Amino acid sequence: MTDIVLASASPRRRELLSYLEIPFIVHPSSFEENFSKDEQPEVAVTRLALAKAKDVAVLYPDKIVIGCDTIVVANSILGKPKDTEEAAEMLRRLSGQTHAVYTGVALVKGERKHCFYERVDVTFWSLTEEQIQHYIASGDPFDKAGSYGIQTGGALFVKKIDGDYYAVVGLPISRLARELKQFQSL
Numbered sequence: 733m734t735d736i737v738l739a740s741a742s743p744r745r746r747e748l749l750s751y752l753e754i755p756f757i758v759h760p761s762s763f764e765e766n767f768s769k770d771e772q773p774e775v776a777v778t779r780l781a782l783a784k785a786k787d788v789a790v791l792y793p794d795k796i797v798i799g800c801d802t803i804v805v806a807n808s809i810l811g812k813p814k815d816t817e818e819a820a821e822m823l824r825r826l827s828g829q830t831h832a833v834y835t836g837v838a839l840v841k842g843e844r845k846h847c848f849y850e851r852v853d854v855t856f857w858s859l860t861e862e863q864i865q866h867y868i869a870s871g872d873p874f875d876k877a878g879s880y881g882i883q884t885g886g887a888l889f890v891k892k893i894d895g896d897y898y899a900v901v902g903l904p905i906s907r908l909a910r911e912l913k914q915f916q917s918l
């Protein structure tokens with residue numbers, strides 16, 4: 733028996749959560765993400781993480797459901813690219829600049845809820861159009877906010893990172909371990 737449910741389809745989040753060495757089940761949320769134009773990034777990630785967790789929590793009223801959301805912010809909010817051109821636009825925008833990655837996490841059990849977020853500043857080297865096109869052809873950008881994976885081919889673009897690497901990958905696991913312990917003890 734487990735009392736933890738991960739409301740995520742992300743294989744990275746599943747792998748990171750397994751580091752806690754506690755049993756859990758995975759039940760992805762079917763919540764459709766949407767961004768409102770003038771929303772603050774930390775408000776958007778916690779809202780979306782909570783919506784994903786709540787969507788699944790109705791099915792597991794006695795369990796702690798974990799919902800997560802990651803966005804990249806470079807002037808505006810960047811989610812996952814819908815096509816090749818959007819992926820190229822995002823990578824051109826990130827090239828040679830520092831952007832922020834926000835990951836929100838929500839813990840929901842019945843009526844109880846707790847949300848937190850991490851912000852990480854990531855600086856990219858300047859990218860050539862050839863590098864951008866080569867990376868897009870690998871297919872890696874399409875399931876990732878901002879069109880890159882720091883843990884995969886996008887690693888080559890990163891000059892500097894300030895914050896929790898695992899929050900960029902999609903789950904700030906050391907902070908989650910602490911927040912979960914506190915949530916369970918209440």
Ligand SMILES: Cc1cn([C@H]2C[C@H](O)[C@@H](COP(=O)(O)OP(=O)(O)OP(=O)(O)O)O2)c(=O)[nH]c1=O
Nearest residue numbers: 740741742801802876877880881882900901902
């Ligand atoms: C910036 C960045 C994002 N990402 C990923 C993390 C998230 O999985 C994804 C952002 O999309 P999300 O909507 O946060 O998550 P998801 O659709 O993959 O999974 P679910 O909603 O079911 O939990 O981008 C990386 O894997 N590496 C990176 O470097």
